[in-house]
Structure formats: structure tokens, C-alpha cells
Amino acid sequence: MAAIKMTxxxxxxxxxxxxxxxxxxxxxxxxxLDFQNPLQLLVATILAAQCTDERVNRTTPALFKRYKTAGDxxxxxxxxxxxxxxxxxxxxxxAKTIKAACQTIVDKFGGKVPGSMEELLQLNxxxxxxxxxxxxxxxxxxxxxxxxxxxxxxARLGFTRNGDPAKIEQDLMRIFPQxxxxxxxxxxxxxxxAICHARAPRCSQCCLRDLCPFPDTREGKKLAR
Ligand code: SF4
Numbered sequence: 001m002a003a004i005k006m007t008x009x010x011x012x013x014x015x016x017x018x019x020x021x022x023x024x025x026x027x028x029x030x031x032x033l034d035f036q037n038p039l040q041l042l043v044a045t046i047l048a049a050q051c052t053d054e055r056v057n058r059t060t061p062a063l064f065k066r067y068k069t070a071g072d073x074x075x076x077x078x079x080x081x082x083x084x085x086x087x088x089x090x091x092x093x094x095a096k097t098i099k100a101a102c103q104t105i106v107d108k109f110g111g112k113v114p115g116s117m118e119e120l121l122q123l124n125x126x127x128x129x130x131x132x133x134x135x136x137x138x139x140x141x142x143x144x145x146x147x148x149x150x151x152x153x154x155a156r157l158g159f160t161r162n163g164d165p166a167k168i169e170q171d172l173m174r175i176f177p178q179x180x181x182x183x184x185x186x187x188x189x190x191x192x193x194a195i196c197h198a199r200a201p202r203c204s205q206c207c208l209r210d211l212c213p214f215p216d217t218r219e220g221k222k223l224a225r
Pocket of ligand 1: 153156157195196197201202203204206207208209212213214
């Protein structure tokens with residue numbers, strides 16, 4: 001059950017309005033990681049853990065030039081791969097994760113990044129968030145990407161009371177139509193970065209202010225904790 005009490009129809013209409021407004025506010029909302037194929041996106045998403053997308057995008061051009069296939073990563077010298085991704089932080093663990101994921105891609109999936117949730121979850125370092133990024137961006141399967149922005153903004157808007165990413169994903173899947181899940185994910189990230197900041201949301205400048213319980217109601221404040 002979603003957080004705000006209203007009929008399913010009213011909730012659906014409100015959700016549509018929220019997403020329509022966000023899409024007008026962020027017409028270019030998209031994945032901010034640079035990539036040209038599923039393998040590059042997989043590697044970029046692993047590097048993006050606890051790192052900014054901008055830094056990842058500054059790191060990956062040289063990396064992608066050097067390592068082109070899953071086999072290249074699986075067979076990479078540890079120190080060389082670590083050095084190539086050092087600027088993204090946690091480089092030893094990330095190198096290990098990339099190598100292990102790519103070894104599985106070679107061993108189980110013929111060297112190609114698989115295109116289903118079930119298969120993607122078999123890769124080291126891939127949880128539902130990364131799998132949904134890949135499915136939405138590379139395989140035409142809409143998915144809800146529950147990152148820190150999605151968690152915060154969807155709670156403040158009253159779309160979920162849950163803190164667990166898998167449950168938030170389920171809540172949003174119930175409220176929004178499937179064909180809009182990827183757009184929703186991008187819009188929540190863009191809105192979280194631009195307006196609905198963690199510490200000081202810019203509610204007076206928000207296109208959703210009249211639809212959001214956060215600024216003016218106790219429920220909103222309770223939800224956003
Ligand atoms: S009104 Fe404030 S809390 Fe609600 S979505 Fe906008 S910025 Fe976030």
C-alpha cells in the first residue's frame with residue numbers, strides 16, 4: 001500500500017501529474033553515465049558506487065579504450081586495472097568486482113552481458129538497482145532504479161513509507177505504469193540533484209510543491225526522515 005491514503009484512481013492521477021511535470025522540468029533526463037554498449041554501462045555503474053558520475057565519465061574513456069571485452073577485464077592484471085580506475089575510489093574492491101562479474105559473463109553467458117533480471121543478478125556486484133539500469137538503458141525493459149535520490153524524493157512525495165530499496169521499488173511499480181518506470185527513475189534523480197536536496201530542499205522553486213506533502217504537513221516531514 002502506498003504512503004498517502006487516497007483511492008487508487010486518485011493516486012494514479014496524482015502520480016501521472018507528478019511525472020508529467022517532472023518530464024516537462026527535465027526533458028533531457030537520462031542516464032548520466034557515458035557508455036556505448038552494455039559492458040561499458042555495467043563497468044561504469046560498478047565504478048559509480050560512492051563516486052560521482054562526472055568522475056566516472058572522466059575515467060572511463062581511457063579504460064574503455066584499453067579493455068574492450070568481458071574477457072579483457074577478466075584477464076586483466078590486477079594492478080593495471082586498479083590503476084586505471086583508481087580515481088573512482090575503492091579501486092581495489094571495484095577492480096575485483098569488475099573482474100569477477102566479467103569472468104561470469106565469459107563463463108556463463110558467452111562473453112555477452114545478459115539481458116534479464118535473473119541473469120544479471122548472477123553477476124558479482126550487480127543488485128536490482130544496477131540490473132534495472134542495464135535493463136532500461138540497453139535492453140528496452142523499463143525498470144525502477146532505486147538510488148539515494150529516488151529513495152528520498154519518492155518518500156517526500158508520499159509514494160512510499162519503506163526504507164528498503166526492494167520494497168520502494170515494489171511501491172513505485174504499483175503506482176506508476178511500467179512503460180514509464182525508466183523515465184520516472186531519471187526524473188527523480190534529476191529532481192533530487194537540482195531541487196529536492198537531502199538537507200535543504202528548494203521547495204519554493206519546486207514544480208511539485210502543490211502536490212507534495214513534505215513542506216506543509218507533519219506527514220510529509222515524518223515521511224522524509
Ligand atoms: S516540494 Fe520540496 S520536498 Fe516536495 S518534491 Fe519539491 S523540493 Fe522535494
